[in-house]
Amino acid sequence: MxxxxxxxxxxxxxxxxxxxxxxxxxxxxxxxxxxxxxxxxxxxxxxxxxxxxxxxxxxxxxxxxxxxxxxxxxxxxxxxxxxxxxxxxxxxxxxxxxxxxxxxxxxxxxxxxxxxxxxxxxxxxxxxxxxxxxxxxxxxxxxxxxxxxxxxxxxxxxxxxxxxxxxxxxxxxxxxxxxxxxxxxxxxxxxxxxxxxxxxxxxxxxxxxxxxxxxxxxxxxxxxxxxxxxxxxxxxxxxxxxxxxxxxNAPVHTTSTAPLSHWENTASILDAVDLERSVEGNGYAKQLKAQQKRLGTAAWKALEQGISSIIIFEGWDAAGKGGTIRRMVQAMDARLYKVISVAAPTDEEKKHHYLWRFWRHVPRAGFVTIYDRSWYGRVLVERVEELAQFHEWNRAYQEINDFEYQLVRHGIVVVKFWLHISHEEQLQRFRHRQETPWKQHKITEEDWRNRDKWDQYKRAVDDMVAKTSTTLAPWHIIPANSKRSARVEVIRTVSDALEVAIRK
Amino acid sequence: MxxxxxxxxxxxxxxxxxxxxxxxxxxxxxxxxxxxxxxxxxxxxxxxxxxxxxxxxxxxxxxxxxxxxxxxxxxxxxxxxxxxxxxxxxxxxxxxxxxxxxxxxxxxxxxxxxxxxxxxxxxxxxxxxxxxxxxxxxxxxxxxxxxxxxxxxxxxxxxxxxxxxxxxxxxxxxxxxxxxxxxxxxxxxxxxxxxxxxxxxxxxxxxxxxxxxxxxxxxxxxxxxxxxxxxxxxxxxxxxxxxxxxxxNAPVHTTSTAPLSHWENTASILDAVDLERSVEGNGYAKQLKAQQKRLGTAAWKALEQGISSIIIFEGWDAAGKGGTIRRMVQAMDARLYKVISVAAPTDEEKKHHYLWRFWRHVPRAGFVTIYDRSWYGRVLVERVEELAQFHEWNRAYQEINDFEYQLVRHGIVVVKFWLHISHEEQLQRFRHRQETPWKQHKITEEDWRNRDKWDQYKRAVDDMVAKTSTTLAPWHIIPANSKRSARVEVIRTVSDALEVAIRK
Structure with a gap:
């Protein structure tokens, strides 16, 4: 007492x-x-x-x-x-x-x-x-x-x-x-x-x-x-x-970017990322296979032990999220994972707190849920596009930390990736998409608009990483100018996390 | 074999x-x-x-x-x-x-x-x-x-x-x-x-x-x-x-009322209902109390035995569904029942079979779910208003019977009510609502439009009762010109059904 x-x-x-x-x-x-x-x-x-x-x-x-x-x-x-x-x-x-x-x-x-x-x-x-x-x-x-x-x-x-x-x-x-x-x-x-x-x-x-x-x-x-x-x-x-x-009588909140102005001259965490890393020719196939094998085994063992995991993918447009996810799920039995692609909320979801729709999908014991974009949309796109107001996205950091704390405390493995590419690399990939007939659907006006807001997104990423990279659920910033190196590193990181949880 | x-x-x-x-x-x-x-x-x-x-x-x-x-x-x-x-x-x-x-x-x-x-x-x-x-x-x-x-x-x-x-x-x-x-x-x-x-x-x-x-x-x-x-x-x-x-290449179905033309001169099951029944003064309070007590006891016993029930209310506009439901839930502990008011489907629901939204709400063992309107909307309002096409509502009878068969086979008590009032009684109630300030919100243009389609609805009710009144889940047509008599009869019917299930 x-x-x-x-x-x-x-x-x-x-x-x-x-x-x-x-x-x-x-x-x-x-x-x-x-x-x-x-x-x-x-x-x-x-x-x-x-x-x-x-x-x-x-x-x-x-x-x-x-x-x-x-x-x-x-x-x-x-x-x-x-x-x-x-x-x-x-x-x-x-x-x-x-x-x-x-x-x-x-x-x-x-x-x-x-x-x-x-x-x-x-x-x-x-x-x-x-x-x-x-x-x-x-x-x-x-x-x-x-x-x-x-x-x-x-x-x-x-x-x-x-x-x-x-x-x-x-x-x-x-x-x-x-x-x-x-x-x-x-x-x-x-x-x-x-x-x-x-x-x-x-x-x-x-x-x-x-x-x-x-x-x-x-x-x-x-x-x-x-x-x-x-x-x-x-x-x-x-x-x-x-x-x-x-x-x-609720005051009409207006979005304000003022509280963050001191950021303008600050170095970004993303600037420190070494984007030159890559994997050479044959080495890639071999490394990928090895990491996929580890992951496949770990996923079965996690099922046996009832350990769930939540893998989150955020990153620049064209950073290679989709391709990386595909390499990841190749490694696992289709009965063990679920990929959730975060789109606009449904009308039922809109009638609840923004975290409600993510709580809905918390996996049962032993399964893997992969998020292609996630609740971090609140502090990224919703912030930059002013879809959420300052007081809304600003309190979201704490709300998200609380949410992830509950997941991790329950024994769920949470792994968060930001796939990072350079501004130039993105331009090349956008152009490549436009020039390749069967990739044209992957590039839209919106992608170009987002590209124009690169610096604002960068600031949002800096805040996000600074405020939500917790001991229990740290961010992994993955250099992704080389798709191959990014894929291997992502799968390795997930395998590491699962193996640590399994050994416990 | x-x-x-x-x-x-x-x-x-x-x-x-x-x-x-x-x-x-x-x-x-x-x-x-x-x-x-x-x-x-x-x-x-x-x-x-x-x-x-x-x-x-x-x-x-x-x-x-x-x-x-x-x-x-x-x-x-x-x-x-x-x-x-x-x-x-x-x-x-x-x-x-x-x-x-x-x-x-x-x-x-x-x-x-x-x-x-x-x-x-x-x-x-x-x-x-x-x-x-x-x-x-x-x-x-x-x-x-x-x-x-x-x-x-x-x-x-x-x-x-x-x-x-x-x-x-x-x-x-x-x-x-x-x-x-x-x-x-x-x-x-x-x-x-x-x-x-x-x-x-x-x-x-x-x-x-x-x-x-x-x-x-x-x-x-x-x-x-x-x-x-x-x-x-x-x-x-x-x-x-x-x-x-x-x-x-799907053919464009057009709604057809042709197959039912032979109904025009047929007597309606609703015409045979004795609407004159009523309960006298003091008798009402006493009877209502007695039936409510039965129901309250039966609901606790059903919880103990894990017997769920689904009570469905359909009926003419202003037939007294809301008032009857209120008298019914008065009898039960609030932790035991759930009232579902069927409105337009949400966008998630629209992306599924029309029965999906009802399957979602099937109660867990021991609880009572009360539907204020139900899946019968498919063969009533959706038919009459041509929101569903002929082939859609016409096959719904069998689909609904299959659905209810599964509920009953699982041990769920299913009770279905049609609250019946006369065309004249409805007019009086509509007028009364219009004249009573705090009841005006209960009467809309749509109610008057529905009233004009009385005969079409009557035909739809006849078909519904004929095709979905099964041994396992029969329809109860309740004369409701007297609200009091209807309330007592509804609660008595539900109590009867619960008690039979409990005794088994």
Whole structure:
């Protein structure tokens, strides 16, 4: 338990008043709230706000009943409740948050997460299986996750349904005596009552860390059923109202390149790349074969051991991404890999956070996913073409680092390539494409336009590498003026990474 | 084994020639095929043809190597190989074909299914765990499934890689001695060699039943590696070519209402509905409560027993679908149900068969999915508004019956409601909506347009009920001039259905 945390539980004092509400007063409030909520839901839907509601709290607090009341009041067609019981095997084979991402509401929809992403860490820390340091790290990472949703326009409201120890004991006793329809008090719940004070201290710490302006906590005094419901629905309505107001008054962001002007005279990391490297004649075929053989073997072994990998290809137009990917997959059994070519998002994808579509494709244990362009589009093309605003692409570095951290922590091998060619080499390749009949489709007006923005892209690449080359997922800048040398080096790098993971 | 099936295996004679191909000839053919295939893939992509390739055959036939060669030749960004190993628990909780539907390629993409949907029934029948009758039924249902894909514009090509018994034994022996990188001959495979003759007879029967013009089988003599690859790729190219030609020369279908003209003077099933039924004053509240209580209890029990249910609401505009659904979900814990309001398909959904979007949402074991409008839109609004062509909606009855059959066979409770009101009652409700400020948004120009087409809709409902009211999934036509009576009856019907399933 962290220092001074014994005193943290005082945050719950103001919801331990055991206040009650008379029936008449309840009925009047509820009637008004019902109408309000339905209207607020419709307004949020019109404004395309995705709403995330977390229902967390003590056993016996009746948070399930409160949830049912809310569900009854809102338009059921645009609300989806997720009770994430034990993870399925498809979920277990992916990073923890995959199950939350797949349940994330689209714009205009409401996603209710019963127990949210808090229950497990709360219990694990309270019962001692998760140390305090891990717990705090976990809470901070949850905070970043929630901030990311809010930054993207979501409304995140978190409710903690509280009871005093005495009230909880009584409540559980009553439930046991009068089991409602289907509602069962489990042995586990009864045992957990014994850990009331640990749990409440942990919750106090967790709530304190994660109670942010972006994703606030609402503490609900749950002693009296009527008082509980009214408080809950009032806070919910207030949360909706604030989000709607915020959205309506949102400042119009304009893209700004100012913060990066100091870069102009700075040397680029790309200038240091030795582009003269190449592989001589026969050496190429031999080296390529050798590396492909390594990769093919490693891919099968990775399957056996359940090690997934994600290989990302970014690089200049005509840098040879497609050809390199083809040489790479030649080495592997077709049942083991999947190539994802990142194009414009679909309309379902557009209704979610930009990382959602990449979470969708996180591979199951043992498989290889190859990205021909990737989530880095956010800080490359979307930045340069001003498709994302400054505050959007600027916060993406941290979001991407968090995402990759989760992948790597789950045991996924992440390898990132930037295929680098010189400005002159690109020109020659463009010309060659134009002159070769069956390559003409590979060169478009857009490629020439991108070429004109070479320096802006260069700056974006510098920022990207500087900000997202982490120990866990470093960038590999591959000199690619010689296609052959680039192919061999890429396949060697992937094999190295897989072999290291396999040996572990 | 069916009568005369002993002779069926002769279908394989022509691929037991053990023909070989010289290296030079192989190289020349392969080079040409490579170019052809890449072009054909691009053409199919331009024509938005989804391509389904099934790679099936005997162990040791090298079908995996052939698949890898194909994957190497085609554009890897638009091909996806599915080796459906043991089903995951998410798959086990849904009808068998859910796993194939979720892997189905979108238009312009290629989906390769290793072992397809044939391997399991072939082995089960050959090794005796699936009787001949079940096997034939299974094959016929597969044929209908494939026909459905093809009717929708897909190309379905099926390959059987064949070997003689002697050649298979030798091949497996060689593999065991020289295990390739990662390739392992399992004990299971060695044992299966003993069942060669049963398996080949079963395969012959299965292939004979499912070898249709729509989804043809290609038998590949796999004795010689080079001969095998060339045959395979040639047949593949030929399949592509024919599909492209067919698509380019496709007749322009025009919607025709002719086949149904004999209906004009026929009595409608809806005319026989007694619309005068109603529930008196206090009786309503009491009856509703009683039925809601039954439903709430049944929903928890269904969760315990892993029984899912799908409740479908269709009916006239203003028939009270929304209000009825709200009364229904009031009865259930919000964690147990999901309401899906069927709107226009998303662009991802448009790239698939119209049933794909419904397969996506098939609930996991124990949950309730409620559809506010459903797949019946195909034979109602899409028919009447001519959004689907005659041949499209006309074949949908059979497709829907097949779909629901799979749901029910998996143990899912399917309940279908048509909420029926009179033409006059609809007019009154429309007017009431127009006059009530907070109901005005519920009435649009489209509602009035639909109302003008009352008779056409009536005819469509008659056809729908006649053709899709099956023993397993009957239609319930609910008189709904009295909203109260309709609500009670709907909830009672659902409770009945759930209780019957729970008692089983």
């Amino acid at each position: 962290g220092q001074g945390s014994e005193n943290l539980a005082h945050i719950f004092h103001k919801v331990e008043t055991q206040q009650c509400l008379a029936k008449d007063e309840y009925k009047a409030s509820i009637k008004e709230l019902r109408l309000n909520l339905l209207q607020l839901q419709a307004q949020a839907r019109e404004l395309s706000i995705p709403v995330v509601i977390l229902i967390v709290g003590l056993d016996g607090s009746g948070r399930g009943d409160a949830l049912n009341l809310m569900a009854e009041f809102l338009d059921p067609r645009h609300i989806n409740t997720h009770n994430l019981w034990s993870p399925t095997d498809e979920e277990l084979q992916r990073p923890l948050f995959w199950r939350y991402w797949r349940a994330m509401p689209a714009t205009g929809e409401i996603g209710v997460f019963f127990n949210g992403w808090y229950r497990d860490p709360f219990y694990e820390n309270a019962l001692g299986s998760m140390g305090d340091e891990d717990f705090e790290r976990k809470m901070r990472s949850i905070s970043r996750f929630e901030k990311m949703l809010v930054d993207d326009g979501a409304l995140v409201l978190k409710f903690w349904f509280h009871l005093t120890a005495k009230a909880q004991r009584e409540r559980i006793r009553t439930y046991r005596k009068n089991p409602g329809s289907g509602f069962i008090v489990t042995r586990e719940e009864i045992e957990r009552v014994e850990h009331y004070s640990q749990l409440v201290l942990t919750a106090a710490r967790g709530i304190t860390v994660t109670n942010t302006t972006e994703a606030p906590w609402f503490l609900i005094d749950s002693y009296d059923r009527r008082f509980r419901d009214v408080q809950f629905l009032q806070n919910l309505a207030e949360g909706f109202r604030q989000a709607i107001e915020k959205k309506q | 069916g009568q005369g099936s002993e002779n069926l295996a002769h279908i394989f004679h022509k691929v037991e020639t053990q023909q070989c191909l010289a290296k030079d000839e192989y190289k020349a053919s392969i080079k040409e095929l490579r170019l052809n295939l890449l072009q054909l893939q691009a053409q199919a992509r331009e024509l938005s043809i989804p391509v389904v390739i099934l790679i099936v055959g005997l162990d040791g036939s090298g079908r995996g190597d052939a698949l890898n060669l194909m994957a190497e030749f085609l554009d890897p960004r638009h091909i996806n190989t599915h080796n459906l190993w043991s089903p995951t628990d998410e798959e086990l909780q849904r009808p068998l074909f859910w796993r194939y539907w979720r892997a189905m390629p979108a238009t312009g993409e290629i989906g390769v299914f290793f072992n397809g949907w044939y391997r399991d029934p072939f082995y089960e029948n050959a090794l005796g765990s699936m009787g001949d009758e079940d096997f034939e039924r299974k094959m016929r249902s597969i044929s209908r499934f494939e026909k459905m894909l093809v009717d929708d514009g897909a190309l379905v090509l099926k390959f059987w890689f064949h070997l003689t018994a002697k050649a298979q034994r030798e091949r497996i022996r060689t593999y065991r001695k020289n295990p390739g990188s990662g390739f392992i001959v399992t004990r299971e495979e060695i044992e299966r060699v003993e069942h060669y003759s049963q398996l080949v007879l079963t395969a012959a029967r299965g292939i004979t039943v499912t070898n249709t013009t729509e989804a043809p089988w290609f038998l590949i003599d796999s004795y010689d590696r080079r001969f095998r690859d060339v045959q395979f790729l040639q047949n593949l190219a030929e399949g592509f070519r024919q599909a492209i030609e067919k698509k380019q």
